Amino acid sequence: MIAPRRAVAEFTRYLRTETTGGLILLAATAVALVWANSPLRGTYEALRDFRLGPEFLHLNLTVGDWAKDGLLALFFFVAGLELKRELVVGELSRVKQAILPVLAAAGGMLVPALVALTIGAGTPGMDRAWAIPVATDIAFALGVLALTASNLPSSARVFLLSLAVVDDLGAILIIAIVFTSGFDLIAAGVAVLALALYAFLQHKRVRTSWLYVPLALVTWVAVHSAGVHATIAGVLLGLLTRVRPDEGEDEAPAIRLEHRLQPWSAAVAVPMFALFAAGIAVNGDALAQVFTTALPLAVLFGLVGGKFVGILGASILAVKLRIAEKPRGMGWRDLSALALLGGVGFTVSLLIAELALPEETSELAKAAVLIGSAVASLGSAALLLRRSRAHAPVD
Template identity: 85%
Template sequence: MLAARQAAAEFARYLRTETTGGIILLAATAVALIWANSPAGDVYRAVRDFHLGPEFLHLNLSVGDWAKDGLLALFFFVAGLELKRELVVGELSRFRQAVLPVIAAVGGMVVPALIALAVGWGTPGIDRAWAIPVATDIAFALGVLALTASNLPSSARIFLLSLAVVDDLGAILVIAIVFTTGFDLVAAAVAVVALALYWFLQHKRVRTPWLYVPLALVTWVAVHATGIHATIAGVALGLLTRVKPDEGEAEAPALRLEHRLQPWSAAVAVPVFALFAAGISVSGHALGQVFTTALPLAVLIGLVVGKFVGILGASVLAVKLGVAEKPTGTGWRDLAALALLGGVGFTVSLLISDLALESAESELTKAAVLIASAIASLASAALLLRRNRAHARAD
């Protein structure tokens, strides 16, 4: 009983932290949009595009790129830690529950891409823009969930987290295959060796940060140098971290790191990324073009409609065929709300817009991503609030 109360208290603490992080994230997005479209917009773009860092390591990056490739890796590391913990000792430790978010994520990538291709067929740039709506933003989605659905079972949040991590890994794989212009084999070998050494140190129960911090930095630099998006280093390190405590050990390394780093991720890393990613020029003319031009319209429909149909459809099919089972305590209406929340594309979708298209087209598709994310957030929030009240009455 005491252990159950402690676990409930721990989850509540984490949820409160995440709610705060969600509010900070939304505030940073609003500040970015207001700043970029204010008389001080040139200052915003000058700060975002200012370069710093050593050139010899291919790290002379803009402030925006440091936020995107560097700070966001911390968020993906925390997400990887939690996903590993759930896979080994939590809700996803049973195969039929673990496989559902994977199947849902695949549906949530394939269907939006097909819808985007269908809507934008024949439009210049659609051969690369189809990839923009394949991603779900983990931070924004979890922030909306935390703000609106505190009474939903924890399994619903874990389903969304797992789906979004798999989704973003798939999107990063798309980036690596479609948008990587060169691949550095030496850097890849260094990254593999660094990851293997990290795993070995975890296996040998080494605990000193004086080894792990430099090793994590080497891994990040090596992955960045390969040409693959550097945030994958964070996920890989998280998944290699030990999640079962030894006898006499108060906490496993994964839980200890999660406690220490999650507030920094939620309150600093993700909001700073949002501050420099969401600052696009918004005008009545630009907004009108989103709904009248094929390319941004394909992205918008792909995110709002494609994500919902793909995630929910794949989930229903997997459960009905007996391949997977629903998360504990979560109904189909809950999953429908979560599927709609999958249309929040923000982080990786904005990244793919930058990689896939030229400046003018990229600005339009970025606007489409923000509008689609807003529509998905508001619609799913309305559904989640209803489900939250239903679960509160049931309790």
């Protein structure tokens, strides 16, 4: 019989795998779609729109908003920790290794935005909806890679992870700049002070959670009250966390926090967001509008075509100009499959759709995100399976 503590540790390790995170996210999406398109749709909407929390500091939010602004901040905190680790001690800390995924991510953001703006030119809402197809979903993309490409070199995962992290950083900056309204200077000042105190405590090697948890909550509330999207608080706190271990320290705080919180992010935060964001009406009329209306078509082609062309095109250009080198052991066919996989937008794309558009239009945009992400994941999975067989060791 497995001891309780060991069982919990094994479950936590299991939740840390990208495959599991992707499967839980997929299951939550399926539940949302079935629930929202069943006779129980009323209960779904009632739960999603139920308000709780005090009016003070604008915290009387719907359950859906708490998932979007609150729980998703945990996901972005973990992403911030991972980004800080990559920048300081990981793949992005060495210029030659970092330059290709950075340039690929830049191409994978610029081209989808241009594709979306071109297809949706003149359409109401495109002044903000162009940002929807710029993001790559870390959990889903790595989950597909883990399921289908076991024989690919480890450099494939490093390339995709680095690309997705830089991609998400760009999307976070877009959220902070484009989707900030009603800026409150006093709340922003409180947020800056809380962040400065967090950085000071990290510098002084303070480790107690009794200080950090309340400080993180204060930071989140202050950022939310300032009018900036509250998930930015998670990223900033992650980037301020120490990633180098001191002498005699087994793990740096960033690594320790990432190990503790990533399972909660994968099993609770992201699936709960998906549960309340992906519950859109899927019927003949809705699907017809996705394929006949300019805005959702712009999102769809931006994700599937724009991401592929942008990531692969930027990679080819960087290698041909000798600015960067291909990842070790990988060929252009491998990179093509990964470029298509970059079109899995999902979490951040759904978030931007909710922030950018009114509810009726955002439903169409979110449907386009789901369809585009499904096409990109299935297409890349087929390519990755072929490439995995090509890389399989010969007996």
